[in-house]
Amino acid sequence: MSLSELRTLGRTGALISPLTLGTLNFGTGSAPSGAEDSVRIVHAALDAGITSIDTADIYSQGEAEAIVGQALHGRRDEVFLSTKFHGQMGPNPAHAGNSRRWIMKAVEGSLQRLQTDRIDLYQAHRPDYNTDVLETITALNDLIRQGKILYYGTSVFTPSQLVEAQWIATTNHLIPPVVDQVPYSLLVRANERDVFAITQQYNLGVLSYGPLDGGWLAGNYRVGAPQPASSRASAVPGRFDVSAPYNRDKLLAAEALARLAERHGLTLIQLAVGFALNHPSVSSVIIGPRTEEHLVDYLKAADVVLEDAVLDAIDEIVAPGTNFLERDAGTVVPHLEFAELRRR
Template sequence: MQYRTLGRTGVHVSSLALGTMNFGPFGSTTEAETTALVRRALDAGVNLIDTADAYSDGISEELVGKALKGVDRDDVVLATKFRLPGGMLRQSGSDQRNGTTLNRQGGSRRWIVKAVEASLRRLGTDHIDLYQMHRPDPATDIEESLSALTDLQRAGKVLYIGTSTFSAAEIVEAQWTSERRALTRFVTEQPLYSILARGIEADVLPTARKYGMGVLTWSPLSGGFLSGKYRPGAEPERSHRDKLGAGRPVPVSGDDALKREAAEKLYVLAEEHGMSLVEMSLAFVTGHPAVTSALIGPRTLDQLESQLPAGDRVLTTEVLDRIDEVVAPGRSVNAGDAHAVNPALQAVNRRR
């Protein structure tokens, strides 16, 4: 397993981080299964575990906390997030228009101070190593969020703060606000990044690197497209997410066809160089000089075992050049992927 410093914090973290979105009802994993995943990852050298209060409405955090009982807390860099409403609230059909969940989310001081206490309780710890804003909050001044987070840091409840899926402009605004107002600054960014979604190479990654931020990428296997299961002429095994969406009308996307075409070329390339597509895809992400760790989100031990070999894999220049021929640097196969489109143009009400 490779280790890198988390931005300029001096904290050393593994090149693969354990993402826990599948822990709990969303991934249909039991307490015993999640504990086995955490312990196997730790045994393999993974020391960064990432969760969020929105994952299965906090159940993921509870399971992580239980899995870490008996583990030396100093051996684990524990990260979680706030900002989004709980997943179970959305599934239950709570109508935000009636005010039930309107203030149980966002970047306001009012919500942050409540959210952190709930996360600490569920995780069974007295501090969070990395507390991340899960998405930008256009309704809240970033100074409001940074001020609350600064107070939490001074109280020792969080050690470092970060962002997730912020644009380059939002990263710069937050850094400037911290400097002008003498507030703690975001030291990490967690963006979408994979061979099939390389849009952040054009702006987010250079910006994060300029400010000395650590980068923890999510969906390095592009939602399963780079798992090797989508082979031509064969019916792919239905994923857990496919089963969750059973019965819902899902339109066939032309972008999906392009992703499968690109994934097949990458599969052949990986085979030619004696590795799995999973291993090559993860090593590509962790090989970018701005990336600290790639978040893997296994639901089973078999999935975890297939991903761990990438922890010390370094791709050759030849392989990287061949990958560039399949998906050009700074480009995304699916134009709808995060960061592939300017954030100012994504919401209709912000452009019309």
């Protein structure tokens, strides 16, 4: 496998590189990479053969999109460009969600920041439990007809929501979603239970993110090692605390996986990215380098081919379908999160 071996994105016919450059770390908000460094990362990724970039309006409140737009000046046609809507932009709570009203405003902001006349893939960043799904799908179909987006998709939708979106679109003679974006890694495998089966059934493209599980698979989370520093620790309290009892099994798994990688002459990053790329449902793996050096590490992983014996050993360490924490799924089902919904 190499970056030159492009993959078809589900049933779209569009070809993209097996690695997608993610931009969560771009900007000055909660992200560490400044504009100049981020532009260099984009250019280095394109020069190395990456043809797909994923961003979102919410990343550093629009800064990430603006940086991508700047970096793609003169190179827009080299890239399959995806961005997302849903998260709240600015202080106004009405500037969020999956309603027609917000989608029509959000897309204009993204187009302007990205300095482009069309978005290749426009994704609902999260489900919106306050908006009728048909309203969202109809609005996105209108944007396709207007030429402002070419395809649309979802992110971390539940299995039932994925099926519902396909059913609502087809029964109303509308274009259905063609891509789903999900977390997937050696330590986050719950989507193997049902989501991947559904994406295969409907021939949906899959963009998987978090191959290093927020840093758990970067190589620093080892038994007996000091607590690694994490810029994400404050965003998800406890998720990265190696002393927490609920993280004990995850830490032991990360240790075992690191040892497995060493036995096979691989870095843990190479093992992690190679694993995500290996799943037949995955169209492209989103990587999120913070520096050009991090990008080089990811690029090396694109050439890794894991033998069946290695994949079997991985399954013995982390059983298929396993998530160690509920929040590793990328979203929380409201009926589990909010007591008032469980106790009505």
